[in-house]
Amino acid sequence: MVVVWVLIVVGMGFASQAFLADALTTDIDFTNNPESKQAMQLIEEKITGEQQDTEFFIILHELLPVADPTFEAYVRTVQQEIIALGDEVVAGDVVTYYDVLAASKQTPDPSEQTRLQEQAVSLVSTDGRATLIAVPIVDIEIETVDKLRPISEGNGEGGFRILLAGGATLNADTTEIAEEDLRQSEMIGIGIALVVLIVVFAAVIAAVLPLSIALVAIPISFGAIGLVSAAFGVSFSLFTTNIASSIGLAVGIDYSLFIIARYREERRKGFDPPSAIVAAGATASRAVFFSGLTVVFALLGMLIMPTTIFRSMAAGAIFVVIGSIAASLTLLPALMGLLKDRINWPRLSKRARVEGDHDPKGGFWDRTTNAVMARPVVFLVISVAILGSLASIYFTIDKGTTQSAATLPDEVESKQAFLILSKDFAAGGRTDPVQIYIGGPSTPKLHAAVAELQEAIAADPAFADEAQITAAPGGASLLVSAIPVGDAFGNNTFDGVRRLREEIIPPIFEGTDAEVLVGGMPAIFTDFLAQTDTYQPIVLAFVLSLSFLLLMIVFRSIVVPLKAVIMNLLSVGAAYGAIVLVFQEQSNGFLNAIHHFAIDFFNLIGFQFQEVESIEAWLPLLLFSILFGLSMDYHVFLLSRIREEYDKTGDNTEAVA
Known part of the structure; x- marks a missing residue:
């Protein structure tokens, strides 16, 4: 049995090495079809095509204005460094204030000129000493953000400072901090668990054995995650492995502790080692089996949630619980059969003696x-x-999301960048606007409703004054982008989305026969x-x-x-x-x-x-x-x-x- 388990662990280890990295993602998706998902599908289908995520480089100088030639030369240098990253990172044109301003001067269309001038102004801070470089990126994975970060490391050169801002950067920083915290908590948990087990069993091998069972179940669950992803093409949340590790340590240690304690008790009653293992299996192992089922049933509840993050974490946790049950009921008895009374070696206290009272008073x-x-x-x-x-x-409780920059420590760059966007550009949510899809026959009544919507957005405290409009080819559909003035993932913005849906949009578009849906990351x-x-x-x-x-x-x-x-x-x-x-x-x-x-x-x-x-x-x-x-x-x-x-x-x- 021990050999079989060694082969299983080795096989799952290879599966984990081969498939786990590709199985994990930072993306979160719905498995049903809420309004925001419908809006994004229609926006990409009819107006923008597949939307690229955009990151922003914020370039600041304490003294020089953006209009200064030295400032422009520095921005152009940074722009070329970004372009040099190639199509593995950059998904489109890298746009600066100077590019938009030049385009506004060249266009013969007055309305287009006005639009471009407004866009150029939005790329400059209120004090005129900072500007944004918009960078469309291929995806929001941490690896992509890591390739952008070296460019922002040029802080201090010539008095300039560079910060990287955007949803991908915020997500990367949040994920890295969370993973580091989880790793530290796991190491602390293992240390505390080992101390407790040594105190409980008063023997080193008996204390290490439950940890070993847990450390067998965890790689098995990782391999299962990788194999399921490779076989069915599904992705798992990046946090799935952390959840599996934490729960694997908890249940693996608990189940093994319960069985080992019962084995030692049966030995004190006078049973020989094989009989004590059988007695422990007939009592403690049965309890472990049903206890494990209660944990699995509880985790099954998360599969009801129509979001990939819940379902992937539930699946990872269920895999590790099943692995822990299997290892506790088969591998652990086999190891106890090999070790027999050596399980109490080295003995640290009289409590580890087989000759002691099995039911001390x-x-x-x-x-x-x-x-x-x-x-x-x-x-x-x-x-x-x-x-x-x-x-x-x-x-x-006040519920929210850790995607909010407010939850990050002050020293994290993405939080500093958000604060600058919020303070100096009057729109912390510029990187993640609320996107409103409007589809319907182009009529004067609809045009009037759109204009009224722009006014309502400008008057709402959650959004900036500007509400940009993008028309589909032929003008059959419109996209209105509302930029949050603060944190795009803060409660104020979420309240603004709810007001748009419940109070602002319904009366404005009543009788227009238009389909209006609110999307974007905040939605x-x-x-x-x-x-x-x-x-x-x-x-x-x-x-x-x-x-x-x-x-x-x-x-x-x-x-x-x-x-x-x-x-x-x-x-x-x-x-x-x-x-x-x-x-x-x-x-x-x-x-x-x-x-x-x-x-x-x-x-x-x-x-x-x-x-x-x-x-x-x-x-x-x-x-x-x-x-x-x-x-x-x-x-x-x-x-x-x-x-x-x-x-x-x-x-x-x-x-x-």
């Missing part, structure tokens, strides 16, 4: 459990009050937030129902699964509340003091926590599926063992203790 947990059982109502009220109070804080994220809110209760109902049915089958009871569902909902709610309390400013003075203390405390011990304006919208749903699955997992462990003892003794108090 008077220990810390024995005393604690008996104290709780002696006053169950008191402890129930206290625990529900604490968990319920924490859970109530969740209802103050896509607005729809993402809306779908998260819409599907969250559906996912909760699905997961709760499925978990209830599974526990009812396992324990042949209605009260036990009902109690488990309620308890785990309470614990998940408390976890939600703790996240909101730590990371989000509180309106209550007492809670806000706790919030600032928590931030300072975690920063003091090495965690770089910071207050955020909004918490990632998909986080509650992701956490629910993971936390509910894991908490039900532990519930099954405990209840399985309690029922086993109760069946032997008939004493409920003693079985629980």
Whole structure:
């Protein structure tokens, strides 16, 4: 069996090396068809063709104005460096202020001249000492952004400063910071887990074995992700591997710990090693199997969400849980059979002896459990009050997206660039405008409605005064671009999108027979937030129902699964509340003091926590599926063992203790 597992791990390792890199992407897409997706499809089909993502180089000088020949010469040099990157990075013309201004002077069409002059002005800062270079790029992958970054490293030359701004850069910085944080958390988690396992088992091999099982399941899940992508042509979110690693460590360690602990207990009862392995398999392994199913069922809820990021993370997590179950039920017993009592080597404490009492009395947990059982109502009220109070804080959550520059540390270049766009160009969302598709017969009434829409956009506090219009060939369709004045992925812009859809567009275009749809990246994220809110209760109902049915089958009871569902909902709610309390400013003075203390405390011990304006919208749903699955997992462990003892003794108090 060990040889078989070695071959499986090696094979999946090769599959991971061959296919995993191509399987991962930073793109997020809908699997259904919300308004923003419809708008983008029509815009590309009828007006713009396939739209290229655009990044901006911001070039600033403390003294020189943009009109100065020295400034123009420097911009032209940077422009040539960008063009030299070739079609592997650049997808079209690299446009500067000087190019647009020259084109405005050459065109004989007065309206076109006015449009180009307005475009040229938009590429210069309000103080006249900074300009933008627009760079259409082939994609928004991190590799593409990394090829652009060296150009912005020319800061300080001749008093000039260069910053790179845009959705791709923001996404790359957000992803890199998140991945680095996740890697650090995984390393910290492994270290803490190893220390805890050594304390629990008081033996090095017994402590390392659960980690080994987890580290077997993780590469298997990576290989599965790569193979599924290669076979079916689907892509997985870049964060899928991080989720798989974190959950793989959690469940791999838990399942192995439970089985190894039961094996050692059976040895203390006097069973020889083979018999102890069989006894552990008949009890602990059965509990592990059903516990793993509860985690898988909880993760299945994320597949209901019609977005690729949820489905890909759910798939990666399910792969690693299945791998952990399989390794715990087959590889671990095989290793225990080979090691036998050497699993307790080197022994660090008397607790690792096979000759010890299998059911010691008077220990810390024995005393604690008996104290709780002696006053169950008191402890129930206290625990529900604490968990319920924490859970109530969740209802103050402000949901948003980490695509917002406001969530990044101040020293990150893309945040600095956004602040300059917002302050000096009066449009932080220039790189990601809201795009409004208008399709219908060209009539005076429609033209009047479009003009009224431009006025309404200019009057809306979420958008800049300019609302650019692009007509399709033949004029059958129009594209109106509204530029957010602040963060394109901030709540103010999302509110602006909602106002456009609900308050501004319907009355303006009533009776025009025009099809009007709001798209663009801000609208896509607005729809993402809306779908998260819409599907969250559906996912909760699905997961709760499925978990209830599974526990009812396992324990042949209605009260036990009902109690488990309620308890785990309470614990998940408390976890939600703790996240909101730590990371989000509180309106209550007492809670806000706790919030600032928590931030300072975690920063003091090495965690770089910071207050955020909004918490990632998909986080509650992701956490629910993971936390509910894991908490039900532990519930099954405990209840399985309690029922086993109760069946032997008939004493409920003693079985629980």
